[in-house]
Amino acid sequence: MEEKYQPGVIEPKWQGIWEAGKSFEKEAAPGRQKYYLLEMFPYPSGRLHMGHVRNYSIGDLVSRYKEMSGFNVLHPMGWDAFGLPAENAAIENRTHPAKWTYQNIENMKRQLKRLGYSYDWRREFATCDPKYYKWEQMIFVKMLEKGLAYKSRSWVNWCPRCNTVLANEQVEGGYCWRHPDTLVEQKLLSQWFFKITAYAEELLDYTNKLPGWPEKVLVMQRNWIGKSTGALIHFPLEKEYIDGGTGEKIDRIIVYTTRQDTVYGATFMSIAAEHPLCEILSKGAGQEGKVADFCRRVRTEDKIKRASDDYLKEGVFTGAYCRNPMTGKQIPIYVANFVLMDYGKGCVMAVPAHDQRDFDFARVYGLEILPVVQPEGEPKLDGKTMTEAYVEEGTMINSAEYEGMKSGQFRSEIAVRLAQDGKGGPTVNYRIRDWLISRQRYWGAPIPVIYCEKCGMVPVPEKDLPVELPLNVAFDPSITGNPLAGAEDWVNTKCPKCRGEAKRETDTMDTFVESSWYFDRFTGVNYDRAMFDQKAVDYWMPVDQYIGGIEHAVLHLLYARFFTKVLRDLGLLKVDEPFTNLLTQGMVIKESLACPGHGKLNPDQIAKDNKCGICGATAGERVVQEGKPAVRVCMGHGYFYTEEVKEMKCPVCGLKIEAGRKEKMSKSKKNIIDPEELIRKFGADTVRLFCLFAAPPDKEIDWTDEGVMGAYRFLNRIWALVYKHREKIMEAGKDDTFDFLSGPEDEAKLWRKINLSIRDATERMDKWIFNTAISSMMELYNELSSFDPSQGDRKTRTALMRKGIETLLTILNPFTPHLCEELWREMGNRDLLVGRTWPKPDPRALLVSKFQLVIQINGKLRARIESDCGLSEEDAVKLALSHPNVKEHLQGKQVRKKVYVPDKLLNLVVG
RNA sequence: GCCUGGGUGGCGGAAUGGUAGACGCAGGGGACUUAAAAUCCCCUGGAGGUUACUCCGUGAGGGUUCAAUUCCCUCCCUGGGCACCA
Numbered sequence: 001m002e003e004k005y006q007p008g009v010i011e012p013k014w015q016g017i018w019e020a021g022k023s024f025e026k027e028a029a030p031g032r033q034k035y036y037l038l039e040m041f042p043y044p045s046g047r048l049h050m051g052h053v054r055n056y057s058i059g060d061l062v063s064r065y066k067e068m069s070g071f072n073v074l075h076p077m078g079w080d081a082f083g084l085p086a087e088n089a090a091i092e093n094r095t096h097p098a099k100w101t102y103q104n105i106e107n108m109k110r111q112l113k114r115l116g117y118s119y120d121w122r123r124e125f126a127t128c129d130p131k132y133y134k135w136e137q138m139i140f141v142k143m144l145e146k147g148l149a150y151k152s153r154s155w156v157n158w159c160p161r162c163n164t165v166l167a168n169e170q171v172e173g174g175y176c177w178r179h180p181d182t183l184v185e186q187k188l189l190s191q192w193f194f195k196i197t198a199y200a201e202e203l204l205d206y207t208n209k210l211p212g213w214p215e216k217v218l219v220m221q222r223n224w225i226g227k228s229t230g231a232l233i234h235f236p237l238e239k240e241y242i243d244g245g246t247g248e249k250i251d252r253i254i255v256y257t258t259r260q261d262t263v264y265g266a267t268f269m270s271i272a273a274e275h276p277l278c279e280i281l282s283k284g285a286g287q288e289g290k291v292a293d294f295c296r297r298v299r300t301e302d303k304i305k306r307a308s309d310d311y312l313k314e315g316v317f318t319g320a321y322c323r324n325p326m327t328g329k330q331i332p333i334y335v336a337n338f339v340l341m342d343y344g345k346g347c348v349m350a351v352p353a354h355d356q357r358d359f360d361f362a363r364v365y366g367l368e369i370l371p372v373v374q375p376e377g378e379p380k381l382d383g384k385t386m387t388e389a390y391v392e393e394g395t396m397i398n399s400a401e402y403e404g405m406k407s408g409q410f411r412s413e414i415a416v417r418l419a420q421d422g423k424g425g426p427t428v429n430y431r432i433r434d435w436l437i438s439r440q441r442y443w444g445a446p447i448p449v450i451y452c453e454k455c456g457m458v459p460v461p462e463k464d465l466p467v468e469l470p471l472n473v474a475f476d477p478s479i480t481g482n483p484l485a486g487a488e489d490w491v492n493t494k495c496p497k498c499r500g501e502a503k504r505e506t507d508t509m510d511t512f513v514e515s516s517w518y519f520d521r522f523t524g525v526n527y528d529r530a531m532f533d534q535k536a537v538d539y540w541m542p543v544d545q546y547i548g549g550i551e552h553a554v555l556h557l558l559y560a561r562f563f564t565k566v567l568r569d570l571g572l573l574k575v576d577e578p579f580t581n582l583l584t585q586g587m588v589i590k591e592s593l594a595c596p597g598h599g600k601l602n603p604d605q606i607a608k609d610n611k612c613g614i615c616g617a618t619a620g621e622r623v624v625q626e627g628k629p630a631v632r633v634c635m636g637h638g639y640f641y642t643e644e645v646k647e648m649k650c651p652v653c654g655l656k657i658e659a660g661r662k663e664k665m666s667k668s669k670k671n672i673i674d675p676e677e678l679i680r681k682f683g684a685d686t687v688r689l690f691c692l693f694a695a696p697p698d699k700e701i702d703w704t705d706e707g708v709m710g711a712y713r714f715l716n717r718i719w720a721l722v723y724k725h726r727e728k729i730m731e732a733g734k735d736d737t738f739d740f741l742s743g744p745e746d747e748a749k750l751w752r753k754i755n756l757s758i759r760d761a762t763e764r765m766d767k768w769i770f771n772t773a774i775s776s777m778m779e780l781y782n783e784l785s786s787f788d789p790s791q792g793d794r795k796t797r798t799a800l801m802r803k804g805i806e807t808l809l810t811i812l813n814p815f816t817p818h819l820c821e822e823l824w825r826e827m828g829n830r831d832l833l834v835g836r837t838w839p840k841p842d843p844r845a846l847l848v849s850k851f852q853l854v855i856q857i858n859g860k861l862r863a864r865i866e867s868d869c870g871l872s873e874e875d876a877v878k879l880a881l882s883h884p885n886v887k888e889h890l891q892g893k894q895v896r897k898k899v900y901v902p903d904k905l906l907n908l909v910v911g
Numbered sequence: 912g913c914c915u916g917g918g919u920g921g922c923g924g925a926a927u928g929g930u931a932g933a934c935g936c937a938g939g940g941g942a943c944u945u946a947a948a949a950u951c952c953c954c955u956g957g958a959g960g961u962u963a964c965u966c967c968g969u970g971a972g973g974g975u976u977c978a979a980u981u982c983c984c985u986c987c988c989u990g991g992g993c994a995c996c997a
Contacts, residue, residue: 215915215916216914216915216916216991216992219914219915219992220914220915220992220993223913223914223992223993223994224993226996228996228997230997255997256996256997257997258996258997259997270997313995337995338995338997339995339997340995340996340997342996343996343997344996344997345997347997348997349997350997351997355997356995357995357997358997429996429997431996550991550992553992554992693923693924693934693935694923694924694935695923695924696924699917699924700990701923702922702923702924704922704923704936704937706922706935706936706937707922707923707935707936709936710935710936711935713935713950714935716949716950717950720950769925771923771924771925771934771935772924772925772926772933772934774934774935775924775925775933775934775935776933776934777934778933778934778935779933779934782934852930854929854930856929856930856977856978858977858978859929859976859977859978859979860978861930864930884963885963885964888964896977897977898977899929899977899978901929904929904930905929905930905978907929907977907978908977909977909978
C-alpha cells in the first residue's frame with residue numbers, strides 16, 4: 001500500500017474495474033423493486049461546469065445508496081443535443097453543427113467518466129440522432145391527427161438574436177431567455193403549436209397529487225396555468241360589421257370577466273391593440289387613422305415598458321359603440337394599451353367604479369363612473385366623488401331587480417341568467433397559452449409536414465420517417481434566417497399523396513420537445529423497433545427521483561408533464577405523471593473580485609482617449625444621484641480570477657479589490673471554478689465530497705477554496721488511518737465472535753459510536769440531508785483515530801478497529817467510491833463495495849444505560865448529572881437537590897412545580 | 912403589488928418544543944522540523960471571574976408554554992418567482 005493518497009492513480013483504476021465488471025449495467029427485473037434515478041441531461045456545451053458536477057454528484061450518491069439499499073437502480077445519461085449554440089458555432093467556424101456537437105459530447109463524456117459516476121452508458125443517446133427524433137416526428141404526426149398539433153397565424157415573440165420565435169414562457173421580462181440583453185419583438189407569423197391548453201385542467205389537478213415535488217415549483221406551475229372562474233358576456237354591437245379577412249359577420253363583442261356581478265356598471269369597452277376588431281370597428285368611422293397609429297405604437301413599445309408600474313393608461317376611441325346587455329345603454333369602444341391580447345378574449349368590459357385600471361382610464365377620458373357594488377356601512381358611493389375604484393365585495397346598487405343582493409350571490413345568479421338569455425354564461429379561463437414549437441432554425445428536429453399545391457398540407461407518412469436534416473448545408477456568417485430554407489434539394493420533394501411537386505416544412509421543433517420524453521427512451525437499450533421497449537418502459541417509468549435546476553420549474557417540467565399525458569392518451573405509456581419526486585438543487589455561487597476604480601474624476605483627471613488620468617482605466621459616466629446629471633467616474637479594471645489577485649490588490653493598478661456579491665458562477669464575472677482543474681489537483685472524490693458537504697442539496701453552495709481543502713484533508717486522514725492499522729488488521733484475520741459491549745469502557749463506547757453512525761447516516765440519507773450524513777462519518781473517523789488497538793486485549797481491539805474502518809468505508813462509499821474501494825481492497829477484501837449492502841446497526845449497541853440528566857430551574861440550565869436510564873421522578877428530584885449548584889439556586893425558594901421528561905431532563909419551577 | 916423561501920459564531924452550516932452553535936473552514940497556542948509545508952495535540956459566540964460559575968446571545972418587538980432558534984401575532988431586512996390576468 002502506498003503511504004500517500006494518490007487520487008490521480010487510484011480513481012482511473014477503479015473506473016476501469018467498474019466498467020470491465022459492468023457494475024452499472026442494469027436490466028428490467030419484474031419482481032425486484034425498481035428505482036429510476038434521473039438527473040437532467042446536459043446540453044453538450046463542451047465543458048462541464050460546477051453546476052453539472054453538483055447535480056450529478058447528488059444523483060450518483062443517491063443512485064449508489066439506493067443500489068446498496070437493495071433497489072434495482074436505473075441511472076442513465078445522455079445529451080440534449082439540438083439547439084442554438086451549435087448552429088452559432090457552426091456559423092462562426094464554418095463547421096457543421098453535428099461535428100461541433102459530437103466533439104463536445106466526446107469531451108464531456110470523458111469528464112463525466114473521470115468523475116466516476118455510475119451511469120449505464122449503454123443507454124446513452126444524443127437527441128440529434130435521427131434514430132431518436134424519428135419517434136418524435138411520429139408523435140408529431142399522431143398529434144396532428146388528433147388536433148393536438150396545429151398551425152396558426154398569430155402574433156409571436158421574435159428574438160432578433162436567435163432569429164427565431166419564442167414561446168411565452170421563454171420570454172423573461174421582455175427579454176429572450178437565452179439573451180438577457182436582447183429585447184423580444186412582436187411579429188405576425190404562421191406557426192406550429194402544441195395544444196397544451198387541452199390538458200390545462202389535468203396539469204393543474206395533478207399539482208395537488210405530486211407530494212414529492214417542492215411546493216415552490218407546484219405553486220409556480222399553478223400560477224402559470226392561471227385558472228380562474230368567471231363568465232363570458234356578449235355585448236351587442238350597434239351595427240353589424242364584416243371581417244375583411246374571413247368575411248364573417250360580427251354583431252357582438254364577447255368578453256371574459258371574473259366580476260360579472262359588476263356588469264350593470266360597465267360603461268365602456270376596452271380592446272387590445274393587437275385585436276383584429278381594432279381595424280374592423282374603426283373602418284369608416286373617422287377614427288381609422290388614429291386607431292391604426294395607436295395600435296402600431298403600442299405594439300412596438302417594448303414589453304418591459306408596457307409591463308412597468310408607471311405605464312400611463314392610454315387609449316383611443318374606435319368610433320364604434322355597443323350596448324350593455326343588461327341596461328341596454330350605449331357604450332363606447334376604446335382601444336386601450338393595458339389590455340392584453342392573449343388573456344381572456346382580448347376585450348374587457350370596463351367597470352371603472354370597481355376596477356382600478358378602468359377607473360384611471362375613465363378619469364383620463366372623462367367616461368362615466370357608475371358604482372354598482374356598495375360597501376357595507378359606508379357612505380353611498382358616488383362616481384363623481386370616488387377617488388379610487390372599490391374592488392371588494394358588497395351589496396348591489398344601480399342593478400335593476402338585483403338591488404340589495406350580496407355581490408357574491410349575484411355573481412353566480414347573473415352567470416346563470418346570462419346563459420338562459422343566450423348572452424353568455426359561466427366559464428373557466430386559463431392564463432396558459434398553447435405551446436409554440438416552431439423554430440426557424442436548422443439544428444432541430446424537422447417538422448414532418450409537406451406542402452403540396454394540390455393536396456395542401458400533408459403529414460409525412462410513418463414509413464418515410466425520419467425526415468432527416470440535410471447535411472449539405474452551408475454555414476457561414478452571411479446567412480440570415482433559417483439555413484434549412486436554403487437547402488433546395490431537401491426542401492423540394494414529392495407529395496406523399498399525389499406524387500406531385502411539393503415543398504417540405506422548414507421549421508424545426510423547439511428543443512424542449514426532445515427533453516419532454518428522453519427519460520422514457522432511456523428505459524430501453526438501443527431499442528429500434530418502436531418508440532419504446534414496452535416492457536422496459538412499463539417497468540421503469542415513472543422516474544422515482546428527478547434532480548435538476550430550479551430554472552426549469554415551469555418550462556421543461558411542465559412540457560414534460562404535458563407530453564407524458566399525450567403519450568399516455570396515445571396508448572404508449574401507462575403513467576399519468578413522469579416524475580414522482582423532484583429535487584431542485586441549489587446553485588453554486590462564489591464571490592466575484594473586481595477593481596473598484598478611482599470613483600469620481602475631475603475634468604483635469606481625465607486623460608485623452610477617455611481614460612482615467614490616474615490608472616488608465618476607462619472613464620465612464622454614472623448617475624450618482626437621481627435627477628442630477630451623470631458624473632465622470634473611473635470604471636476600474638473589471639473582474640479578476642482569484643489566482644490573478646495577490647493580497648487583494650488590483651493586478652493592474654494596485655487598488656484594494658472589492659469583493660463583490662456572492663452570485664452564480666459565470667465567465668463574465670470571472671468567478672468560475674473549472675471542475676477538471678480541481679479533479680487534477682484533488683481528485684474526483686474530493687470534488688464530489690465537497691459538493692455534498694458544503695450545504696443541504698436544495699440550498700446554494702458558497703464556494704470556498706478552503707472548504708475544498710477540508711474535504712481533501714478528511715480523505716487523506718482516512719487513508720492515513722488505514723495505512724497505520726492495515727497490517728495488524730490483516731495479521732489478525734477476520735473473526736466476528738467478539739462481544740465489544742461487555743469489554744472495557746472505551747471499546748464499548750467505540751462500538752456504540754460505530755452503530756450510532758450507521759443509524760444517523762441512514763436516517764440522514766433518507767431525509768436527503770447529505771451534509772449532516774457526512775458529519776456523522778467525520779465523527780466516526782474522529783473516534784476511530786483516537787482509539788488505540790495496541791493497548792489491552794489486542795485481538796479484540798484490532799477486530800473492533802477493523803469493524804470501525806470497514807463500516808466507515810461502506811457508508812462513505814456512495815460519496816467517495818474510488819477511495820473506499822481502494823482501501824477496502826487494501827484491507828484484504830476481495831469483493832467490491834459497489835455490490836455490498838448498506839449496513840444495519842446492531843440494536844443492542846444503540847441501547848444506552850446511562851444518560852446526562854439535565855436539571856433546569858425555571859427553564860434555565862443549572863446542572864447535568866450522569867444517571868442511570870429509567871430513573872424515577874422521585875429519584876431524579878433527590879439527585880437534583882443534592883447538587884451544590886442546584887442547592888444554591890433553590891436557597892430560600894419553594895419548588896412549586898416539577899416537570900420530568902424521563903431519560904432527559906428535570907425542570908424545577910420555583911417562586 | 913402578489914406568491915414564495917430565508918435571517919443562528921469571523922465563515923459554510925447543526926439542532927423543528929427539552930443541554931444553542933454538531934461537523935467543517937478560518938483564527939490562536941503548542942509538538943515535530945535546520946527551516947517551511949504537510950501532519951498531530953489543545954483552545955476558540957460575547958462579557959465578567961483564579962476556579963466553581965454567572966450574565967448576555969438564534970433579525971426586532973410582543974404572545975403561548977414549566978421550557979421557544981423551533982409554535983402564534985406585528986414589523987424590519989434579504990434571496991427567488993410572477994406581475995395591468997379583466
